[in-house]
Amino acid sequence: MEELIDRATEFPQLSNETYLDHAGAGLFSVSQLDSAHKELSNNLFCNPHSSFDGKTGDSNTGMSLQGIKIFKSISRHLSCGVHIWFNGLIFGYPTGIGALVLKSECLDQALKVKKYFGGGAVQMNTVHERKKVLKMGVEGLEDGTLPYQQIFASIHGFNFIQNINIYRISQYTFSLAQKCYKELKMLFYSNGNPLILFNLSNNFLDPRTQGPIINFNILNFDGTHAGFSKFANLCSVHNIHVRVGCFCNIGACARYLNFKDKDIESNFQAGHTCGDNMDLLDGRPLGSIRLSFGYYNNKKDIRILIELLQKYYLNNQLMNFTKDCSPLISLKHIFIYPIKSCGAFSVTNWQVVSSGLLYDRQWLILQGNKILSQKSEPLLALIRPAINLKENTLSLSFDELGSRLIMPLLKKRQKFEMIACVGKVCNEVISGYDEGEDASLCSLTDLTANSTLNKKNTTWMMNQFRANLIFESNFIYEERNWGRLIRRTVDDISFVYKDVCNRCKMLNIDQENADKSKEPMNTLSKIMESNIDFGILASCVLKDLSVNIEIGQEFDVISTSNLK
Helix, strand or coil: CCCCCCHHHHCHHHCCCEECECCCCCCCCHHHHHHHHHHHHHCCCCCCCCCCCCHHHHHHHHHHHHHHHHHHHHHHHCCCCCCECCCCCCCCCCCCCCECCCCHHHHHHHHHHCCCCCCCCEEEECCCCCCEEECCHHHHHCCCCCCHHHHHHHHHHHHHHHHHCHHHHHHHHHHHHHHHHHHHHCCECCCCCECEEECCCCCCCCCCCCCCEEEEEEECCCCCEECHHHHHHHHHHCCEECEEECCCCHHHHHHHHCCCHHHHHHHHHCCCCCCCCCCEECCEECCEEEEECCCCCCHHHHHHHHHHHHHHHHCCCCCCCCCCCCCEEEEEEEEECCECCCCCEEECEEEEECCEECCCCCEEEEECCEECCCCCCHHHHHCEEEEECCCCEEEEEECCCCEEEEEECCCCCCEEECCCEECCEECCEEEECCCCCCEEEEEHHHHCCCCCHHHCCHHHHHHHHCCCEEEECCCCCHHHHEEEEEECCCCCEEEEEEEEEECCHHHHECCCCCCECCCCHHHHHHHCCCCCEEEEEEEEEECCCEEEEECCCEEEEEEHHHCC
């Protein structure tokens, strides 16, 4: 299967990426951008309603002609009301622009049913009597100023596609998808159960009836559905780009996942909304996985995907979670994170209030109106906060620059400016207050349980998982069975299990140097059957307005099985 383009030259952005989301957004080539930039730099394109030289209008017409060439082969199938969008889905740049394609004999009907108009689409309109006369032909549908620069740039995208040949692209991408489909079809567990459940209406026999898209769900060893969140997280860690969910296509989702309207409403009542990360509900999938191929894909992309599925689903050793609980556990570490996504502040004792640990995750760092996190800015991990309760101050330090900022702890909800420059986060705004959140708990036994992760020291592990409270217990992953933790001797505080901590790729950012790696998420992916979880979320129940906890204190464990 000969590749259609020199990928290294035309798409250098794919050098370390596996892009399988062409249906979500096409990618632009270097030569396409170069040609568009060159002509924009050498020519003046004006608002077509202001210019009389016709150059901008000619470009608009030129793009229309190019679009007609692309869609000429399907024109005989078009009927009135057919619309086809080709904003960023064909050649990646520009986005936000589309086209309505319809037969000329349908134009009069479209103008008759049109209820609104904008500048440029009318021959005349009155002020008081609300009378109008639309322009004849397609101009009557073109309201306002057309996005002429985007239209012009689209010509170069069409040229690039036409130079390759749209028929060759169709054959090539179909062949890639067909090959991937066949390889996915051959993935089986050791008990003979298939890994993949396809959501398809045919078996990739004919490119005229099947595009270069594969939709599927992943099954567990026992044949039950696996959620797509684990797969999406794995792909993210390994620089594989896919689409999961329902893809803004609820009709197909309902058809292939067998959802009735009442099921969709029931899922919503259970907390599921479009675009969230909920992938399973009562064992039923709430979405699926989509792979889509473009002319820049190759066989290596397929191999990378298949190897990931084999490594993390077929060849992994799943953890058998214990149902045992230690009757008594000891609090070993307390960590406070005053600023979300920044470093930890380790203490030996601390105050707990109704919203959680005092001052925990109570501030955010903003860049403009955007909340920064380690996902987008790993260097946030190197900002070290510290709280001095006696002096009522919060200090921030950034060792690499030797900078330190001390400020009063705020009692009112207000913003203040950071004066010191801390790495890339310079002169940003820290905004308070957050409303607090559940404490995150995990077991010290978990942190040293896995042989791969044992190569890292316990301190490194604690830093990575960014837990608030770390307990010492007897059994691996027993915290999943902690229904309630009650402080021994003085039962004035208890922690109540709420949920497991679902982990994302931020877990792989080294909290000591902000470097990115593939651990510990790689290891967790191998031992977790569905979502990548570690530790639990717990809410606190207090008998007073506030309670102090201290390292070394013991807590009685009531397991979930003993809770009424």
